[in-house]
Amino acid sequence: MKLKSLTIAIALAATSASTFAADKEEGFYIGAFGDYYDASWKNMRAQAGLDVNESTGWGVEAGYRFSDYWSARLEYADMDFNAFDKVAGNRNSIDGERYGIDALYHLNGGPFYGLFGIKEMDVVDDNTFLNAGVGYQHFITDGLFVNAETAVYQGLDRGYTDVGAKIGINYLFGQNSAPVEPVKPAPEVVEVAVAPTDSDNDNIADADDKCANTPMTDAVDGTGCTLYEDKEVTVSLLVTFPNNASAVSTQYLNDIEKVSAFLKEYPDTTVLLEGHTSSVGKATYNKWLSKKRADAVAEQLVSDGIAKDRITTVGLGEERLKNDANTKAANAENRRVEAHIKTIKNVKVLR
Structure with a gap:
């Protein structure tokens, strides 16, 4: 016990x-x-x-x-x-x-x-x-x-x-006894994202931007350069004439100057001037008259500074009537010189 x-x-x-x-x-x-x-x-x-x-x-x-x-x-x-x-x-x-x-x-x-x-x-x-x-x-x-x-x-x-x-x-x-200190994990490294510098605000960092200071209105590619696209540009000319006449009326000078400006802006372009008449009169005469009308417009372009070798004229007479009615209005519409110029222009793509 x-x-x-x-x-x-x-x-x-x-x-x-x-x-x-x-x-x-x-x-x-x-x-x-x-x-x-x-x-x-x-x-x-x-x-x-x-x-x-x-x-x-x-x-x-x-x-x-x-x-x-x-x-x-x-x-x-x-x-x-x-x-x-x-x-x-x-x-x-x-x-x-x-x-x-x-x-x-x-x-x-x-x-x-x-x-x-x-x-x-x-x-x-x-x-x-x-x-x-x-x-x-x-x-x-x-x-x-x-x-x-x-x-x-x-x-x-x-x-x-x-x-x-x-x-x-x-x-x-x-x-x-020395206590065993627990091994403290290494502090976690937190990476702070720093926004890359983009001086021209085109969403391409300066380090990757090969075209600095692009306009803010321009769309850009992956290298920061302005994007371009092909665009067709045209200009047309219509000059009418009185019966049996080939002199260019002053009312058409501004229209001819616009064609001259287009040719100057695009120096690789050429122009074909087509002269026409109504069906009144003999065909051979009308052929000659239509060519004379086209040459008159060509002279005006030359006077505006366009080289002759960029201009071609042709007289078609009454072969291509615009209006085949046998009236005064139709005849007036057919007495004309026409030109249609077009080219491809490399234009900026906008944002």
Whole structure:
């Protein structure tokens, strides 16, 4: 009952103190402890009928904490056993000693630990035991700690099975285990998008723009240059004449100047002037008159600065009547010179 009470007390003390466990430490330590041992040794001296029961005592230990998880210790205990002499019929005390070595495994590097070891007990005669148990240690300061543990002892010589418990105080000559600093991830590099410079606002960055300062009205290609497209441009001329006349009326001078301007703007173009007459009169005469009318318009173009080799005239007479009705109005409409000029112009594409 005494051992059971002590074991329960140790467990309660360990549980209540668990929140006060100190950091794991490494180094040498020494300590002293109070010891309780519940023996069940019958007839140790058969001739005397000596039974050995529980023991109380004290002890010292020295150990080394190798890491957060492992430590080892040497132990010595001075024991005072309660013995019963069945021959004499009385109880008396018997001195004994226990010494040996233990290995301790600290669960998760924390305050609770398991232990196993081998002990030699010198009580009346020598006996060897294997022991295993559990314990708890609590650091009061960086070096000072208390511990409580209980263990089962199995005899190798006579097959005794005993239990024991102890409470001790120790001092560790070491230093705190350096905590492993978590590896901090490298800061994430956030790329800030910088809008490329576009000086002429044509949506093409200056670094890619091969045509700087394009007008804002122009559509551009992928290199920032103005886009062009082919477009057909035309100009037409119609000059009419009185009956049997070939002189150019002043009312048509502006129209002829427009043709001259077109020819100057597009120097690769030429003009064909077609002269016509009505069906009145002889065909041969009308042929001659129509050519004379075309030549009259050509002379006006030359006077405006157009080279003669760019002008061709032809007299078609009454071959291509514009209006074949036999009326004064139809005849007036047919007395004419016509020209139609067209070319391809490369023009800007606007946005």
